Amino acid sequence: SIPINELTVNPTGEKINPKCFSILKVLGKGGYGKVFMVRKLQGEDTSTLYAMKVLKKATIVRNTKDTQHTKSERNILEFIAHPFIVSLHYAFQSNAKLYLILEYLPGGELFSQLDKEGILVEKSACFYASEIILALEHLHKHGVIYRDLKPENVLLDSRGHIKLTDFGLCKEAILDNNRTHTFCGTIEYMAPEILTRKGHGKAVDWWSLGTLMYDMMTGAPPFVAENRKRTIEKILKSKLIFPRYFRPEAIDLLTRLLKRKEDTRLGYGPDDSEEIKRHKFFEHVNWEATLKKAVKPPFEPTLRDETDVSQFDTKFTGMTPVDSPVDSS
Numbered sequence: 166s167i168p169i170n171e172l173t174v175n176p177t178g179e180k181i182n183p184k185c186f187s188i189l190k191v192l193g194k195g196g197y198g199k200v201f202m203v204r205k206l207q208g209e210d211t212s213t214l215y216a217m218k219v220l221k222k223a224t225i226v227r228n229t230k231d232t233q234h235t236k237s238e239r240n241i242l243e244f245i246a247h248p249f250i251v252s253l254h255y256a257f258q259s260n261a262k263l264y265l266i267l268e269y270l271p272g273g274e275l276f277s278q279l280d281k282e283g284i285l286v287e288k289s290a291c292f293y294a295s296e297i298i299l300a301l302e303h304l305h306k307h308g309v310i311y312r313d314l315k316p317e318n319v320l321l322d323s324r325g326h327i328k329l330t331d332f333g334l335c336k337e338a339i340l341d342n343n344r345t346h347t348f349c350g351t352i353e354y355m356a357p358e359i360l361t362r363k364g365h366g367k368a369v370d371w372w373s374l375g376t377l378m379y380d381m382m383t384g385a386p387p388f389v390a391e392n393r394k395r396t397i398e399k400i401l402k403s404k405l406i407f408p409r410y411f412r413p414e415a416i417d418l419l420t421r422l423l424k425r426k427e428d429t430r431l432g433y434g435p436d437d438s439e440e441i442k443r444h445k446f447f448e449h450v451n452w453e454a455t456l457k458k459a460v461k462p463p464f465e466p467t468l469r470d471e472t473d474v475s476q477f478d479t480k481f482t483g484m485t486p487v488d489s490p491v492d493s494s
């Protein structure tokens with residue numbers, strides 16, 4: 166079992182177990198586990214909504230390399246507190262499962278909001294990019310490489326500010342040994358050095374930032390193809406094409422972020438995020454105000470009430486919310 170240090174995560178020292186929460190909705194489901202919207206039933210935070218991530222130890226242990234990711238998610242979130250990174254409130258386990266109680270983010274995925282808006286104007290893309298840069302900067306300062314920056318991992322809080330979520334485990338257990346499936350889920354945002362297993366440093370996150378910004382400003386990531394194999398080939402060939410409406414500053418920034426050779430990529434150097442923050446594209450950004458969430462988001466998620474899950478995929482929210490008793494102890 167994974168040793169859990171209760172002190173930093175569960176400050177009141179309250180004895181926590183699954184029965185402290187009522188399960189309201191399913192937010193996501195995959196090979197390793199599920200994510201529920203839950204409400205706390207007792208303690209000082211009674212009636213507070215949380216996201217409860219339930220991981221099945223059996224499936225994780227079976228994929229040995231993933232146990233490391235699982236430990237890291239809990240350990241990272243325990244020590245990292247930042248306005249643009251999801252916070253971990255409790256962590257506990259039963260014989261068969263690991264439970265992470267995370268702050269609930271009602272705004273859903275940034276990109277489901279983008280789907281409604283289509284392409285973002287540069288000013289809006291700049292807003293989200295600046296908040297993501299501050300989150301990545303914080304992780305890098307703590308020696309953490311996010312590695313997994315992609316649309317579904319960028320959520321919105323109730324006011325429309327971003328939060329990075331889903332550290333560690335990919336959502337699907339990787340069963341087939343087809344090499345292109347060695348990478349979990351979406352690969353369109355992955356840096357070339359990850360795909361070619363060259364080992365990777367923090368510069369992989371700046372590549373992914375480039376692909377995310379390209380997507381926000383054009384409606385699709387820079388390298389897409391009809392299948393994973395072709396997509397990987399495109400990422401490695403990386404011939405960048407920009408729509409005519411791009412300003413020169415935007416073309417220059419994205420070209421420097423999407424450098425295939427990582428040691429020529431913007432952000433690779435010891436100054437990390439500073440190299441990017443001082444680029445002309447961000448010349449009007451007030452970074453102190455951004456960190457304090459004093460900059461108005463481009464749009465505010467429209468929510469009827471606090472349990473409104475309209476921003477989440479009905480494929481999941483329609484499911485009956487039950488933490489199946491693999492092992493009720």
Ligand SMILES: O=C(Nc1cccc(C(F)(F)F)c1)C1CCN(c2ncnc3[nH]cnc23)CC1
Pocket residue numbers: 192193194195196197198199200216218219220251267268269270271320330331334335336337
């Ligand atoms: O479905 C998800 N993840 C997922 C899906 C399938 C399997 C697994 C795993 F196996 F890891 F358990 C995880 C998303 C996680 C982030 N989500 C959050 N939504 C709202 N508040 C949140 N606070 C923190 N995260 C969120 C939306 C759902």
